[in-house]
Amino acid sequence: MHTWQLQQAKSHFSEVVNLVLTEGAQMVTRRGKSEVVILAASEYQKLTKTVPLNQILKHAPRGNELDITRSQEGVRKIEF
Helix, strand or coil, X not given: CEEEEHHHHHHCHHHHHHHHHHHCCEEEEECXXXXXXXXXXXXXXXXXXXXXXXXXXXXXXCCCCCCCCCCCCCXXXXXX
């Protein structure tokens, strides 16, 4: 990922956009600190795409079978 100073990115914005589309995200700094990342709209949509919980669970990795048998222990007494 290429890093641009803010003033440089502003004056070469068309070049920054072309690089985003051909090479990927571009970092922009201000006062030496990383501030923003410019990325293609298609990449942004992938990152912000919401997926319903049932779809996430449907495609979750399968582990060991879940043991859901009820305990045969008696009910314990609780004093209030």
